[in-house]
């Protein structure tokens with residue numbers, strides 16, 4: 264199953280039926296409206312689609328440290344609107360390494376591959392001149408705007424209710440038989456991914472956020488040489504920005520750089536630094552990652568400093584104050600190119616996109632809190648009760664193939680206990696013991712799905728061995744405990760588990776010898792190789808690879 268699994272993919276490689284669904288959902292965004300009417304201050308009655316241009320135009324966070332996380336929130340919220348229209352959709356991306364007019368190995372449906380052109384009237388409109396269909400009939404622009412019988416021209420009224428007169432594109436159609444002319448190469452993308460630090464406070468050319476923003480700037484000009492001020496009038500811009508965010512997410516999920524997932528360390532020297540940035544109006548703006556993310560915090564737009572609905576306080580007042588260190592802007596969305604997903608972590612998305620977080624209390628009970636709506640406020644802490652004489656350590660959380668969350672935690676009795684949602688997004692079953700092995704379990708468990716969706720859980724026993732159980736079918740029952748044996752003089756602590764790009768799970772654990780040892784699936788879903796030492800450094804490793 265691919266459609267509806269919440270993962271963002273290369274738009275050319277999803278089924279054409281899914282591309283059609285995405286197009287239709289974007290068209291539907293211009294048939295749904297925020298409250299109010301055009302004469303109010305600030306204007307109401309703006310379509311979900313025109314709201315994107317309104318947000319981007321007057322906020323316009325570019326050229327500084329806020330650029331990447333600000334556009335992450337914009338794309339996350341856009342995806343959420345798409346999912347309100349069609350819950351199966353994800354905001355897929357245009358891979359810069361492909362020519363969107365001419366993608367030779369695209370998905371043409373029925374399990375077949377062939378040449379895909381994203382710029383046609385069935386999907387994103389023409390690559391040259393005006394975008395045309397499907398956006399012209401959809402009212403996304405009106406060449407006659409401002410003339411009798413037509414709505415006013417947004418460029419003259421400055422009212423986000425009104426349409427712009429054009430969505431210009433500037434790339435000639437692909438010549439018949441010509442080879443693809445992609446925007447970027449693998450080497451260019453890898454150069455960006457190899458930047459070691461986020462911030463631009465070190466030597467020139469060392470900053471990840473600068474390198475990625477530069478790559479992004481050229482991507483805009485590649486297909487539409489228009490002012491950035493007007494760029495978000497074009498639906499294709501969201502496929503572009505999903506790809507920018509994808510590269511950011513891939514950089515963040517580099518397993519050798521866990522600091523890139525931590526809200527306190529991801530931004531390096533720019534974590535709380537005032538960074539002066541010139542804006543499009545010729546003024547200097549101060550960007551600082553401790554600023555509120557606007558307009559979604561208070562409704563104030565940064566550049567033009569005017570309020571925007573529904574987040575400003577005098578009307579709908581839906582703002583939710585948060586800065587760029589908030590987990591919702593730091594946590595990478597799910598992309599098919601994320602280097603890994605950090606399994607064993609205790610926060611994840613529900614099937615409907617609401618984040619949910621779990622923690623063990625000093626009372627030995629499992630406590631959780633959840634978003635009451637995607638991107639939104641959090642419910643009060645709720646206890647799921649204790650088990651096994653009191654839970655200890657860090658729980659392991661993962662999503663079943665059918666979308667139900669499932670969690671394992673270790674009890675004081677040395678057994679692993681689990682609990683699961685009885686339906687996606689829904690209530691929880693009672694605690695169930697999966698029993699103990701290896702003289703009782705010692706560390707915290709880790710859990711991840713195999714490539715076929717079956718969950719697999721791992722934990723170190725008091726015997727120093729790695730113990731393993733797995734679902735015998737997706738969503739289904741669990742196999743008896745299996746030992747992968749011991750190594751390194753006895754394993755200790757909590758293992759680190761991740762999935763390789765080809766779908767094979769791989770696990771690291773620390774030995775009593777201070778070295779990290781790893782073990783991996785020899786094929787997706789399949790058997791496991793023998794233990795292999797990756798050696799030690801720093802006088803022997805001390806902490807667990809990840810987790811506690």
Ligand SMILES: [Cu+2]
Pocket residue numbers: 479483494504
């Ligand atoms: Cu952009």
